[in-house]
Structure formats: C-alpha cells, structure tokens
C-alpha cells in the first residue's frame with residue numbers, strides 16, 4: 001500500500017459533523033487544534049471540502065462563505081482562515097482538498113499510467129489518494145498531531161469516500177487515529193428540554209459507515225446537563241466524560257477555554273497515548289479577557305453588496321474582515337460594532353449617505369462586478385469629504401483611486417475596465433497577464449493569487465503600520481492601478497505608499513495627513529493574515545484612527 005509510513009510520525013484526529021451544518025464545526029476543529037498546540041505539540045489542520053469544485057475560487061461567497069487565500073495562492077474554504085487564526089500560523093496548500101482536487105489527481109495518475117493498467121476504483125484508489133494527501137500534509141507540516149475536518153454532515157453522499165478513508169486509517173492504526181463528532185443538541189422552546197435524539201441518529205449513521213466517534217462534542221444553546229451527557233453516552237457508545245459541552249459563546253475565541261473546562265485536551269492526549277505536558281494558554285486568555293473587558297464601542301461600517309441570502313445577512317462572506325476588525329479593536333480596548341451597509345441603497349437614495357456621519361470608520365472590502373459600485377464610490381467620497389477613517393481592501397482600494405481621480409484629480413469618464421471596458425479614462429485596468437485568461441475564459445485559479453512582496457515608502461501611514469519597508473501580503477485580483485495615470489494622481493496628492501519591488505504595480509494608496517486623518521487602501525487583502533495574537537497592521541492603524549473620531 002502506498003503511503004504506508006504515515007503512522008510513523010503523526011496522530012490523526014478526524015472531525016465529523018452531525019445533525020446539521022452551520023454549528024461551528026470549523027471553530028470546534030480550530031479550538032481542538034489550539035488546545036493541543038497549547039500542550040506543546042506541533043499541530044496542523046486540514047480541511048476536506050466535499051464539493052466537486054477543484055478549489056473554492058469558483059464558489060460564490062454568498063453561498064459558500066468567504067474564499068480564503070493561502071500564502072501559496074490556493075483559494076480555499078473559510079475554515080482554513082480559522083485554523084490559521086487559532087494556531088497563529090501559515091498553512092501550506094497541502095492542507096486543503098476537495099472531491100474535485102482528489103479526483104483530478106487520480107485521473108491524472110490514471111492518464112500517466114501510474115496505476116499500472118489496473119481498473120481504477122473509488123476504493124482503494126480514491127480513498128488511497130485521500131490518505132496519501134493527509135499523510136503528505138503531516139510530513140510537510142512536520143506535525144505530531146493532524147486535525148482533519150471533514151466538511152458537510154454525516155450521512156451526506158458526498159463525504160462518503162472521506163469517511164471511508166478515515167475508517168481505513170483507523171483500522172490500520174487504531175492507536176494513532178481518533179474520531180470526534182461535533183453534533184447539534186437542539187433545545188426547542190416549546191418542549192423546554194434538550195433533545196439528544198438527533199445526535200443519536202447522527203452517530204448511528206456514522207456507525208453504519210464503520211466509524212464510531214471516540215468523543216462527542218455537543219453544541220447547544222446552553223451547557224449540556226449531566227442527564228443529557230448520560231443519555232448521549234449510553235446511546236452513542238462513549239463514556240460520560242467523553243461527551244463535551246459546547247454552549248453558544250459570545251466570542252469564538254472562548255471556545256478553546258471552554259473545551260478545557262471539560263478537560264478535552266487531556267482526554268484526547270490520553271486516548272492517543274501522547275505525553276501530557278502542561279498547558280500554555282496564557283496569551284490566548286489575555287486576548288479573551290480583553291474581549292470580555294472592552295466596554296467602549298467603535299462603530300465600523302462595511303459597505304458591500306454581498307449581504308442577502310433570502311432574508312438573512314450572510315456575514316460569512318467577509319469573515320476574515322470581521323475577525324481582523326475584532327483583533328484590532330479588542331487589542332485597543334474597543335468593542336467593535338460592525339454594521340452592514342448595502343451600497344445599492346446609496347444609489348437609489350443618495351440622501352441616505354448622511355447615516356455614515358455616525359461611524360468611526362468605514363471599510364469597502366474586496367468585491368467583483370458592477371452591482372452597488374457607484375454606491376460604494378459615493379460612500380468613499382463621503383468618508384473622504386467628512387474625514388471619516390477609511391480602509392479599502394482590494395476592490396475598496398481600486399474604488400478609492402477612482403473616487404480620487406474623479407473628484408480630486410478632476411479626470412473625466414474615470415472607471416475600471418471591469419465595469420466599463422470602453423471608458424476613456426481607465427484608471428483601473430486589467431493586468432496585462434490577465435488579458436489572455438479573460439479572452440479564453442480561464443477563470444479557475446487564474447487571478448493574481450497569494451503572497452507577493454510589497455515595498456513600503458518611509459514616512460507614510462503604511463510605514464507607520466508595518467514599521468518596515470519589505471512586507472508580503474496575500475492577493476486575489478485581476479485589475480490594477482493603471483500605470484499611465486500614476487503621475488497625474490500623485491500630482492493631485494495621492495500617495496502610492498506601497499508598490500511591487502519593481503515599482504510597476506501599486507500595492508497601497510493613501511491620502512496625506514494634510515488631506516485626511518486616515519484614508520488608505522491596499523491592493524492586497526491584509527485581513528487574511530490578521531490573528532488575535534498578531535492583529536493585521538493596517539487594521540490596527542485604521543482602528544487607532546477610528547478611535548479618535
């Protein structure tokens with residue numbers, strides 16, 4: 001069997017979801033990773049996305065949530081962001097797979113005759129590919145413990161092959177593999193008691209695939225009481241202490257601390273025959289205390305278009321932005337009051353822009369396409385004219401440059417060719433290397449993606465934030481500031497405080513202090529690298545400025 005050596009180094013913890021999605025499986029997986037890391041072990045986390053998409057880049061964020069970009073440029077599920085934020089680390093592309101990426105490899109190998117003329121089958125070849133990918137991630141990350149989150153919910157057809165791979169791994173190496181189920185325990189108002197039946201059913205469904213959870217994490221509105229723990233234990237084949245209570249909490253960063261109340265890391269380490277070292281969650285606790293101690297609100301408006309799914313506001317589309325605001329705010333003793341502002345409303349009724357007066361800071365995040373663009377530009381103009389701190393992220397930077405070109409530099413017919421290809425003044429234009437991709441309709445994984453270096457000018461706000469000249473941040477774009485207009489824009493006062501090392505590509509634009517207290521946009525996405533213990537520098541400076549409003 002290929003990859004037979006996997007058992008040599010690592011222990012593997014599979015996380016399955018029971019009953020329904022959206023109950024915080026990613027946060028639970030990240031929190032398990034965190035408490036094990038806090039025991040002094042080297043931990044990594046893998047996300048399995050059961051979609052046929054080869055990566056998350058082609059998925060609509062309103063349906064699937066944010067597309068999280070790794071340093072390598074791989075476009076992944078938002079849970080990868082949770083892992084990086086909790087583990088305070090950077091994860092390599094080995095740590096993300098989808099049904100599509102697994103099959104793509106298998107089919108390529110088949111074409112290359114790597115299976116030596118065999119009939120290629122789901123078992124053992126596809127499951128073998130899954131196992132190999134997991135093992136490879138263990139060795140690339142030099143991990144002692146690997147957390148593998150299986151997306152979707154137990155019983156979904158589409159995650160069968162991943163569950164089967166997990167079963168095979170456990171069967172071959174029972175002492176190195178652990179199964180955890182995160183299940184939902186509803187507390188229906190009318191009944192007035194927590195119901196464990198859905199969890200029992202979910203475990204039974206997992207059992208029918210040959211997998212018995214070793215630990216059950218019971219997600220509910222409140223703490224699971226002793227009676228419910230006994231019931232889940234009895235019906236789901238675990239001991240009472242292996243049922244962990246996971247009530248709703250006000251901050252996701254409390255979850256690791258909550259798990260430790262039920263001694264989860266010791267239970268896991270014992271089961272995996274790992275040495276139990278002392279826990280060090282000191283810095284983490286300090287941040288969590290800041291979250292609970294902060295009292296002074298800071299009102300931040302995020303002006304975008306992606307908000308509605310039916311009657312719901314789908315904030316998952318911007319999860320890294322939200323978390324980055326939280327990191328920067330709490331670390332400066334402020335409670336962020338984040339408000340969603342639909343830019344289309346400003347197009348229909350410009351009078352509404354006045355509501356922005358009440359904000360400490362405004363963000364226009366990343367985005368694509370025409371809908372709501374003029375509303376965003378109007379909001380940016382309002383922020384500039386009323387001296388409200390502004391942070392533009394990718395599209396938010398491009399639109400800030402357009403607003404400046406139109407209303408300060410006085411250029412006519414200014415636009416981005418993304419919206420108006422025939423515009424006379426394309427201040428934002430498709431990057432040369434992207435033209436071919438667009439003509440040939442190559443959309444998947446073809447943007448300018450991942451880490452690129454940026455050189456920062458001294459004496460600017462960007463330099464104040466990063467405190468160094470050479471940085472790397474993550475990107476996801478096709479358009480850029482058109483080099484033809486740089487001189488004119490600079491003459492009108494705009495500062496390009498960050499550029500690519502060859503000075504060809506504008507990475508950061510800002511207004512001088514004489515024009516505005518804080519108006520800055522970056523072509524990259526600083527939100528992807530912000531963590532509770534290391535807030536993103538641009539977010540930190542933005543909140544610092546917003547505190548003074």
Ligand code: GLN
Pocket residue numbers: 365366367368369393394395396418476477478479480
């Ligand atoms: N649509 C813009 C571009 O492709 C901005 C992308 C983004 O905000 N991530 O360049």
